[in-house]
Amino acid sequence: MDDYTKTPRTRLRxxxxxxxxxxxxxxxxxxxxxxxxVGYVIxxxxxxxxxxxxxxxxxxxxxxxxxxxxxxxxAGGEPICLTVSHLDALVLARSAFHHSVNYRSVMILGxxxxxxxxxxxxxxxxxxxxxxxxxxxxxxxxxxxxxxxxTSLLVMDLNEVSAKVxxxxxxxxxxxxxxxxxxxxxxxxxxxxxxxxxPRLADSIDVPTNLMNFLDFDRYKKI
Amino acid sequence: MDDYTKTPRTRLRxxxxxxxxxxxxxxxxxxxxxxxxVGYVIxxxxxxxxxxxxxxxxxxxxxxxxxxxxxxxxAGGEPICLTVSHLDALVLARSAFHHSVNYRSVMILGxxxxxxxxxxxxxxxxxxxxxxxxxxxxxxxxxxxxxxxxTSLLVMDLNEVSAKVxxxxxxxxxxxxxxxxxxxxxxxxxxxxxxxxxPRLADSIDVPTNLMNFLDFDRYKKI
Numbered sequence: 198m199d200d201y202t203k204t205p206r207t208r209l210r211x212x213x214x215x216x217x218x219x220x221x222x223x224x225x226x227x228x229x230x231x232x233x234x235v236g237y238v239i240x241x242x243x244x245x246x247x248x249x250x251x252x253x254x255x256x257x258x259x260x261x262x263x264x265x266x267x268x269x270x271x272a273g274g275e276p277i278c279l280t281v282s283h284l285d286a287l288v289l290a291r292s293a294f295h296h297s298v299n300y301r302s303v304m305i306l307g308x309x310x311x312x313x314x315x316x317x318x319x320x321x322x323x324x325x326x327x328x329x330x331x332x333x334x335x336x337x338x339x340x341x342x343x344x345x346x347x348t349s350l351l352v353m354d355l356n357e358v359s360a361k362v363x364x365x366x367x368x369x370x371x372x373x374x375x376x377x378x379x380x381x382x383x384x385x386x387x388x389x390x391x392x393x394x395x396p397r398l399a400d401s402i403d404v405p406t407n408l409m410n411f412l413d414f415d416r417y418k419k420i
Numbered sequence: 421m422d423d424y425t426k427t428p429r430t431r432l433r434x435x436x437x438x439x440x441x442x443x444x445x446x447x448x449x450x451x452x453x454x455x456x457x458v459g460y461v462i463x464x465x466x467x468x469x470x471x472x473x474x475x476x477x478x479x480x481x482x483x484x485x486x487x488x489x490x491x492x493x494x495a496g497g498e499p500i501c502l503t504v505s506h507l508d509a510l511v512l513a514r515s516a517f518h519h520s521v522n523y524r525s526v527m528i529l530g531x532x533x534x535x536x537x538x539x540x541x542x543x544x545x546x547x548x549x550x551x552x553x554x555x556x557x558x559x560x561x562x563x564x565x566x567x568x569x570x571t572s573l574l575v576m577d578l579n580e581v582s583a584k585v586x587x588x589x590x591x592x593x594x595x596x597x598x599x600x601x602x603x604x605x606x607x608x609x610x611x612x613x614x615x616x617x618x619p620r621l622a623d624s625i626d627v628p629t630n631l632m633n634f635l636d637f638d639r640y641k642k643i
Binding site: 278304374377378382394396397 | 429433434454455457458459460461464465466467468469470472485487488489499500501502503505507510512514515516517519521523525527529545546549552553556557559560561562563564567570571589590593596597598599600601602603604605606607608609610611612613614615616617618619620621622625626627628
């Protein structure tokens with residue numbers, strides 16, 4: 198089972214060559230991101246909320262305040278959609294019509310549920326923090342029972358999933374390639390600036406190695 | 421009328437100090453982006469689709485293929501949500517609980533409609549292209565009637581709108597400020613790489629001035 202099963206809801210109708218369903222592609226797109234957009238419906242109105250997420254195996258997780266209306270609705274068993282997208286490049290063609298962008302996106306349909314077990318919650322939150330900043334969890338002031346209680350952890354299985362990817366240069370109409378306009382690709386990258394220490398940080402504390410590891414992540418390049 | 425009217429659906433319940441409703445803030449957040457996420461509902465299932473957008477006055481526009489199922493549903497008068505978000509920084513605190521991110525986001529609730537008039541459609545698409553690449557529209561092979569017909573243009577009014585913003589450093593529990601862990605802000609930037617010419621581009625065509633203008637946009641910094 199290397200592919201997610203296409204369903205009538207995830208099968209691409211148009212530009213179907215851009216649709217991808219294999220697990221490696223989906224996992225790579227998810228693992229390259231930190232911010233997702235979750236769609237959910239309240240009284241017939243869809244809402245799209247940006248939030249951080251992470252993947253472990255065939256599950257994606259995100260968290261929020263236990264007091265959040267959004268969290269309560271997302272955990273209520275109603276259908277939701279979690280989308281991750283990376284805008285990789287602007288694609289400039291000789292005609293406006295063939296301008297495009299390169300991107301990688303994943304859409305996950307299904308239902309979320311709350312992770313209720315405290316030990317499980319703490320373990321998943323550790324993976325979240327250490328996934329961004331390797332080793333950081335153990336260097337932090339330990340999480341209290343009250344903080345754990347105040348944090349809701351949501352999980353969604355990777356069952357009904359599709360990826361969509363565009364890469365490469367402009368594809369113009371054949372008769373347009375001689376049109377005297379610059380055409381090509383302008384890549385976009387997310388990059389990190391210099392870390393800015395908290396004003397109340399002791400001068401003796403340097404930017405730690407785990408943060409420097411993060412700065413070297415493939416997905417973020419240090420300026 | 422410098423503020424959008426808060427409604428029960430756009431009033432922030434939690435962290436309400438992060439909610440902003442003034443038009444200048446909303447416009448600035450929208451104008452700093454190119455990619456939005458549109459939420460819409462088909463048969464009770466929400467979908468969240470990333471797409472490019474632009475703002476003109478009190479309207480946002482996006483476009484798609486006239487043959488697209490997504491476009492047909494979004495234009496059908498059903499409730500939709502258009503969200504724009506910028507992830508500005510990672511915020512590292514002394515406890516996992518107080519880790520955060522800095523961000524700017526806008527959520528627009530309402531209904532979309534199609535722009536049907538051809539002249540109006542062409543004018544809006546020109547604004548879209550020239551908004552990204554000043555002056556480029558007039559340098560392109562002109563849009564044909566068939567291309568215009570194949571392009572659906574969607575518009576949504578800025579009526580029910582909220583912005584949400586976090587900025588600044590970590591806010592730790594008072595007793596944690598002495599905890600011996602680095603804390604602070606790691607800024608994230610979207611930056612442009614070197615333009616990659618189309619392999620079929622004549623050597624005599626340099627990267628044009630309008631693209632260089634784009635490279636200087638505040639929101640994108642040249643590497």
